[in-house]
Amino acid sequence: MNPGDPIAAIAIASILFVIGLLGVMVRRNLLFMLISVEIMLNAAALAFIAAGARWHAADGQVMFLMIIAYAAAEAAVGLAIVLRMHAAGRGTLDADTGNRLKG
Amino acid sequence: MMSFSFLPNAVLVLCVGALVQMLGVAIGRNVARDAVIGLLVLVASLVAVSMPTVLYMAGSVALFAPDVWASYSAVLIILSAIAIHIMSWRNAVVSDATVGSEYYLLLTLATLGGVSMTGAVHDVSFFLGLETLSLPLLGLIAFRNGRIDAGEAAMKYIVLSGVASAMLLFGFALTYLETGSLRFIAPNTGDMPEPLLATMGTVLVLSGMFFKLSAVPFHLWLADVLEGTSIPVAALVAVLSKIALFAAMVRYFASVNLYMSGPATNEVIAVAILSMVGGNLLALVQTDLRRMLAGSSIAHIGYLLVAFLSPGPLSFASSAFYLAAYSVSTLGIFALMAGIMPQGTDIRDWHGMFRRRPMAAAAMSIMLLSLAGIPPAVGFFAKFYIAAAGMAGGRLGLLLILVMSSVIGLYYYLRVIRIMLMPAPVERPEREVTSPWFGNGALIAVLACVTLLFGVFPGTLVDLGRNLIVMPSPPPGSSGQP
Numbered sequence A: 001m002n003p004g005d006p007i008a009a010i011a012i013a014s015i016l017f018v019i020g021l022l023g024v025m026v027r028r029n030l031l032f033m034l035i036s037v038e039i040m041l042n043a044a045a046l047a048f049i050a051a052g053a054r055w056h057a058a059d060g061q062v063m064f065l066m067i068i069a070y071a072a073a074e075a076a077v078g079l080a081i082v083l084r085m086h087a088a089g090r091g092t093l094d095a096d097t098g099n100r101l102k103g
Numbered sequence B: 001m002m003s004f005s006f007l008p009n010a011v012l013v014l015c016v017g018a019l020v021q022m023l024g025v026a027i028g029r030n031v032a033r034d035a036v037i038g039l040l041v042l043v044a045s046l047v048a049v050s051m052p053t054v055l056y057m058a059g060s061v062a063l064f065a066p067d068v069w070a071s072y073s074a075v076l077i078i079l080s081a082i083a084i085h086i087m088s089w090r091n092a093v094v095s096d097a098t099v100g101s102e103y104y105l106l107l108t109l110a111t112l113g114g115v116s117m118t119g120a121v122h123d124v125s126f127f128l129g130l131e132t133l134s135l136p137l138l139g140l141i142a143f144r145n146g147r148i149d150a151g152e153a154a155m156k157y158i159v160l161s162g163v164a165s166a167m168l169l170f171g172f173a174l175t176y177l178e179t180g181s182l183r184f185i186a187p188n189t190g191d192m193p194e195p196l197l198a199t200m201g202t203v204l205v206l207s208g209m210f211f212k213l214s215a216v217p218f219h220l221w222l223a224d225v226l227e228g229t230s231i232p233v234a235a236l237v238a239v240l241s242k243i244a245l246f247a248a249m250v251r252y253f254a255s256v257n258l259y260m261s262g263p264a265t266n267e268v269i270a271v272a273i274l275s276m277v278g279g280n281l282l283a284l285v286q287t288d289l290r291r292m293l294a295g296s297s298i299a300h301i302g303y304l305l306v307a308f309l310s311p312g313p314l315s316f317a318s319s320a321f322y323l324a325a326y327s328v329s330t331l332g333i334f335a336l337m338a339g340i341m342p343q344g345t346d347i348r349d350w351h352g353m354f355r356r357r358p359m360a361a362a363a364m365s366i367m368l369l370s371l372a373g374i375p376p377a378v379g380f381f382a383k384f385y386i387a388a389a390g391m392a393g394g395r396l397g398l399l400l401i402l403v404m405s406s407v408i409g410l411y412y413y414l415r416v417i418r419i420m421l422m423p424a425p426v427e428r429p430e431r432e433v434t435s436p437w438f439g440n441g442a443l444i445a446v447l448a449c450v451t452l453l454f455g456v457f458p459g460t461l462v463d464l465g466r467n468l469i470v471m472p473s474p475p476p477g478s479s480g481q482p
Helices: A008-028 A032-053 A059-087 B011-028 B033-048 B068-090 B099-121 B125-139 B146-179 B196-213 B220-229 B230-257 B263-284 B289-307 B313-340 B358-372 B378-393 B398-419 B438-456 B457-468
Strands: none
Touching: A008 A032, A008 B146, A032 A059, A032 B146, A059 B125, A059 B146, B011 B033, B011 B099, B033 B068, B033 B099, B068 B099, B068 B230, B068 B438, B099 B125, B099 B230, B125 B146, B125 B230, B146 B196, B146 B220, B146 B398, B196 B220, B196 B230, B196 B263, B220 B230, B220 B289, B230 B289, B263 B289, B263 B398, B289 B313, B289 B378, B289 B398, B289 B457, B313 B358, B313 B438, B313 B457, B358 B378, B358 B398, B358 B438, B378 B398, B378 B438
């Protein structure tokens, strides 16, 4: 296969993206939902790397760095919120039980 | 060429201001001092927007475009931030001495994100602005100490906003794969041999934006977030982030001919119809004032999309006018809630308000009439202007739905006014009414006067809007097509 051909990498990225999306929709554990979001973000990052390889430009790698930084920041804030909810007296990580909001 | 001068003035001022606030927190905690610094930073950035900007480009890549549309939306965003700042003061959540300073810091950071989004013409600058808006917003939503529902609201927002960001980024990646350009503009699919990837990219970007704008069918988080968080932050979510996203969306689609039927245009039309009808139906059944405002906010996004879908000289002008009218009225209602009855968010708590607080009830009625689009208030002219744009663009079907869903809207806006006119039922104890502090009272008065004045004399804002026709356009010299 031509190493400059990004189709295989895009296929893997798409599969990762769908896995992440299904994970967010199916899993009910808050930690697993956060991890699924991270998988979706990594899929986008992989797609940028593949696209950057196609155009032989550094832009894709710049976006990759930005996405990694964002994913780290989001995970930090998300875990902090989970910890705070635990401290406030919510003993479960299940997204379905003990909801205070009507939605 | 100086390396730091590629930022617009307001972004620069807000960056420095945020650093000063962080320094303040590091030196010592004093909520009053930090609140004053925060207000000064916002006012300074307002001054900075109005100064002429010459942007240097780093290399050949333009990150920001200092055009009229960016300045207009930035002014709107900063004014909303100032209003939210004023209504936060003396809020029980914020005046807690152990955490109050961070609240104002996060507010400045969220404003910084919104302002940088309005001028972004590159995927990187848009993405950074978007996340600089979203991450502080998460902190603000979860701000109420020891409240589980605030944490739940923040959790809902973080998961859904993460999904939306991933969609946006995947869309950007597909567009980049097809065009080799990271310009923040929808690719022109007409002249491509295989437009499939670029089209998918555009649709994904659009879906991500609708998620963040909470348009139907991506709206499920908004009502919960508004209910779970404190009132000033609810105003921030409902007003500031929507102005920023809508401004960015208009810029992204400046290149697309929205008359041509394509996947992107069809998606916008479907979302506009669903938002107008769905938002109003959602608001219709709510008993909580904040959840009702969430529904109303979704419906107003739908009305804005009608203006967005009617390209022509009136399109930008009418959406600019509508954004201003929506922000003023919605901020007014939230300021009243924060000032009069911070705990009384149930609509039934407002029984007999005309007897207990005639001035507040009158101001509330003006805001509600404006949102409903009834003549003396600015909302009527705003809706009329959108209808004119729609007529000029030939969007008759959409206008029909706009009118019909506005009629549904009349019911729940007027229901609140009716409840305020009625005496309280005896079996339900009256909730205590507080007096807003001086600044919040002045804010409410100013917002009510603006709502009425621009409703009666809309000429000034219309003239302002006419200047927006020529833009927004990305400057030449952005990284070009290969």
